[in-house]
Amino acid sequence: MIDPAALKTMGTLARSNAKRRPDVMVHEFEGRITTFAQFDRFTDQVANGLQALGAKNVAYWGKNSDVAFELFIGTCKAGGFFGPLNWRLAPAEIGQILERFVPDVLAVGPEFLDAVEQIRGQLPEGVTIIAAEGGSEKHPSYFDWRDGQPAEFTGDLGEPDDVCLVLFTSGTTGLPKGVMLSHANLLGQRTLMSEAGMNYDTMDDDAVMLVCMPFAHIGGIGVWCLSFANCAKAIITREFNPLEALDLFINRGVSHAFLVPAALQFIVRTPQAQAADFSHVKNIAYGAAPMPVPLLEECLTVFGCDFCQCYGMTETTGTISLLPPEDHRARDPRRLSSAGKALPGSKIKIIDADGNELPIGEIGEIAILSGNNMAGYYNNPEATAKTKDAEGWVRSGDAGYMDADGYLYIHDRIKDMIVSGGENVYPAEVESALYAHPAISEAAVIGVPDDKWGEAVKAVVTVKEGHTLDPVDVINFVRTRLAHFKCPKTVDVIEAMPRNASGKLLKRELRAPYWEGQSRQVN
Structure with a gap:
């Protein structure tokens, strides 16, 4: 406690x-x-x-x-x-x-x-x-x-x-x-949650937290801090391995965990998970990437424990909006697609490009005011000013809307960020590496649905006149310049990039064919 x-x-x-x-x-x-x-x-x-x-x-x-x-x-x-x-x-x-x-x-x-x-x-x-x-x-x-x-x-x-x-x-x-x-x-959110009678992050003395998400992410170090704040036990793994995580759940008494959706998918689709006894598991929190409702339903069935969805960002010290266990127990698909409500001591609003608050139901950028908000970016006041205003509101870069009950729904990304397996990938960086390839004339990087990783990085390129291009060669070329998780999984070659009258690249048109049939432009 x-x-x-x-x-x-x-x-x-x-x-x-x-x-x-x-x-x-x-x-x-x-x-x-x-x-x-x-x-x-x-x-x-x-x-x-x-x-x-x-x-x-x-x-x-x-x-x-x-x-x-x-x-x-x-x-x-x-x-x-x-x-x-x-x-x-x-x-x-x-x-x-x-x-x-x-x-x-x-x-x-x-x-x-x-x-x-x-x-x-x-x-x-x-x-x-x-x-x-x-x-x-x-x-x-x-x-x-x-x-x-x-x-x-x-x-x-x-x-x-x-x-x-x-x-x-x-x-x-x-x-x-x-x-x-x-x-x-x-540490401050722990006190606010306790005062509000929200026990979702309170652990008993016999609780065991699994710490398997990367320590350099708020989802890794933040989960250890939560366990430490509860004076509870934790088991740390060097990195995430689904079979190791499953073994720790089954044989080592792990009762609490935070996992990204891709990690949960790996665990529940392991054959041993279907017959495992998870009766001692108390709560699993998930976040860092959107959770498809069918996968969430599968996880609820396999584990049979309480689940919490956590929405936030590094700049808000992680969770800023929570979908609690009671909403998961109801199994309402509409609610399960929500990111929940703002935590005690935090405010969320939807704003337009000029910072004006938008009405309920209207899509705009998600902005957060909270004691959890960062002090700023290290030695980077210009970037801080673009993200955090004078009143302390942090722009998330995510697009979404609020319903009349105060539930937040994530709709799309203001920035073109791709979330693949819980890792953030920014297209501009990958595009820069692609442009160095001698056969590529233009390059655009987009996120496309992926059953394993949530989203996969796809490169769409045009080829310089007189050149030919091998997609495998392009992928290997980028791998010499960037971390592998940032590199394209696939490369498509097209004749010309779609642009508007002013010449601006229309990435939405590039993405559209791959997202047909999806209810949201995140996966």
Whole structure:
């Protein structure tokens, strides 16, 4: 259960949990179990180590790990900024982020120690590189570094409104922006939910949270924070694997989880899931991409537990609108296609291009006012001003409408962002890579329905005169320049791009044939 008095800062929470349940497991990772008391001591050591280095910014380049969470809370205690990196990005893209974030310490997982050498020229001068899960010839071991520090850290240098976490989310130009989140952003909603009697994020002492979504996403680190706020147990997996997740549900007592729709689809369509006993599962939250109603019906039937739909964005610290279990139990297809209602302390409105609020039922851009809204983008005031206005309203970039009961419905995307398997892909970045191909004259990238990933990236191109083009060659060409999840799954060649009278490319016309029969322009 959540202790409201402890929800001041992440450091305060760590100390409270250590006193309340010292010998209980905070999390398990690949057989390594850490208790709340050990975790508090380890994060004290991290804070002392950072202070000894004079470190402010700490970056983590790796897959999910218990080490990542120790670094996060230790950085919070030391009053610094923690920035986990999306390991699916190409090394050059990681380098671009680090050039802007300028970390004092870079902790690197075992899979990426060799890749660090590829971006040496992009690393800030004097950065301390630590091997996150064991030493190497070039870099010290995290465990040796941590255990060489004093075991107690006096005080807590963080205040509720201080930024402690920077999550990097792709922009329309492809250069990731650092979303700055505070302790209050991460913890404040817990208090508001409790005061409103909404128990959807309250966990009993015997609860077990599955943390398998990427740590560099709010859906990964946010779920761990929820478990930590409840002083509950968590099982961390290095990355999502449907058979591993299913085994943890069945055999390890996992009672709570957050999963993107694609991950849920992988699990429920595994043959073993059909006969599994999920009676101990209490609640599954889902979000980060739209959930097709037929898939949701299938998940409700297979798991037989409570479900919550979570709509939000990194800039709102995740969930800002919730479709609660009672709406799922009713099985009303109309309600199941909704993103629910605004959470306590938050307001949602639909606006036009000029920021004017639109009437009920009219489609426009979704805007949010909340204590969960980001402080801004790291070292990027121009981008901040475009997303967050003087009153604190954040433009989501999503199109939708509200009904008379206050339910939000997502209709389309204002920006051309594609969501594939919970990962955001921005067409402009992919188009830029395509234009470098010697045979491509013009390129447009769109999202098309995909039964596995929700949406798949499709490239539509025209060919330069006198050239021929092999779609497989185009896909391989882009893969040398971008992370694989951003690369086109398919390439279509057309004679000419559709344009309006002023020459503007009409992407809606390109998308239309692939979305015929779909009720929404998101999948």
